Amino acid sequence: MSRNGKRTWGKTAIGLLLTGIMLFPVYWMLNVSFTPAQDMRKTPPDLFPADATLEGYRAVLDQQLPYLGTSLVIGLGTVALTVALAAPAGYALAKLRPRGGGILGFVLLAAQMIPGIIMAMGFYAIYLSLGLLQSVPGLIVADSTLAVPFAVLIFTAFMSGIPGELLQAARTDGAGPLRTFWSIVLPMSRNAVVTVSLFAFLWSWSDFIFASTLVNGGAHEPITLGIYHYIGNNNQEWNAIMATAVVASLPAAVILVLAQRYVAAGVTAGAVKD
């Protein structure tokens, strides 16, 4: 017994070490974000920000807030559009058994394999003729293509798990498909909505390729472009760049803390067969 216990602690130690190695770049980002500008070019670099400074974060507050705001708006817009499109589709595919639904599922799968650069170029050509370049709604639509196919598949998997008897009972009580969807299926799919929303937000928040092709140089640019311009313009202020990177990573951190539960719920809902 005690030998067994010792062995698991040994493994925990190895696990901690491996996690430490894996997360070292993240630590380094934090470390550099607190490093004063005059120590930035020191060799060897300080492993720990002994005289930590907040000047990097002050620069974020001074210069990056508009970018962060734009990213927030674009993220929320993408979430709304994605859920509005995908939830009804998931319901239909899971419960209404449409003819041709299998083909649609296949198309959704294939859609996710198209390289982003292709989509970006196509969107660029279309937006140029429509005058939608450098517009926030245009970027929201483009960003939603990152999430919609995934979202439909997640909703389908989730809603398949809702007992058919429940929907049958609703139908017997005279509820139409719309009513059933709105009052029963959607509330029961809360976890799927949360999962989809979190990922849709994260992906649009992190998008670089659509941003750099469709809204580059516009009045409203997201935070990914904020960082990109930063890298291009002032190679010296790496504490400000890394501080912006830390702030831009916050949604990922939130998802890791919050979504662990929801992502796990998504796995179990989808993993009927595993």
Place this chain on the structure above:
Amino acid sequence: MTHTTQVPHRRPVPGHSGAAPTAPSGTRRRPSSQQWAAWAFLAPVTLYLVLFYAYPLYRNLDLSLRNYTVRSFVQGDAPFTGLANYRTVFDDPTFAPALLHTVVFTAVCLAFQYVIGLALAVFFNQHFRLSATLRALFLVPWLLPLIVSASTWSWMLNSESGIVNAALHAVGIGPVNWLTSPSWSLTSVIIANIWIGVPFNLVVLYSGLQSIPAGLYEAAALDGAGPWRRFWSITFPLLRPVSAITLLLGLVYTLKVFDIIWIMTKGGPADSSTTFATWSYQLGFGNLLPAFGPGAAVGNLLVIAALVFGLVYVRVQRKQESS
């Protein structure tokens, strides 16, 4: 960022097939009103797919078949030139290096991501204290925006002030110009991309390990098989279906990696880390004088490659589901 679409992909498919048994068997002949309702619910997403997937793809194909300049781009009267753009691309001196880099980048990233991911999955499958928490922390590189990872790696690999060169210096190895020398730039972006891809492999392979019955290991241990033997005789063969899916999805997603390379090296110096994805972007958006036609042509070659492997993926998965 699209590369992050990875992990959840696998989930829905079992749900798809799982839907079948829940429906009462008597619904073979459904009332047509339900069909109308079903397609009413599907109409928005279908329209969306046509407008925002099919149409951009079509526009991209159209771009690659015409001689576009900035002026004709706006006016829309570019002359049809057939496959001329493709010929331009094939004859371009960048073609051969870009093809080579794409193949090397994809193969090396996949191999390392898979091996490291599998080793970690087997390790975490032993369920020690804190294993669930640590496994969750391994997801961090996968969740971070690519621009964050790319800029962090850029600074870590900086020739003069980067921590990597400082560490190498400490063990007596001279400075390496990771991002600025043509012989190291591809290696640098490969290292960064492996780091980003390991979590996906870990998560999927770990979930695959869960479905291997523990009894098999106990029986093998009773027969005197050591851990190494158990891995090669039980884990690896039984994990083959999951491995195939992981590698194929990884292949499709690694082929189209763009952000990391562009942000770290812009494909340079002197095209030394150019892949099809960055070359396409370079042609279309990277120069003052955009070459949309050739850019779209390169992109379409990438689409063909991705779709070929995508179809292989779908076939493998169908086969696995039916067996």
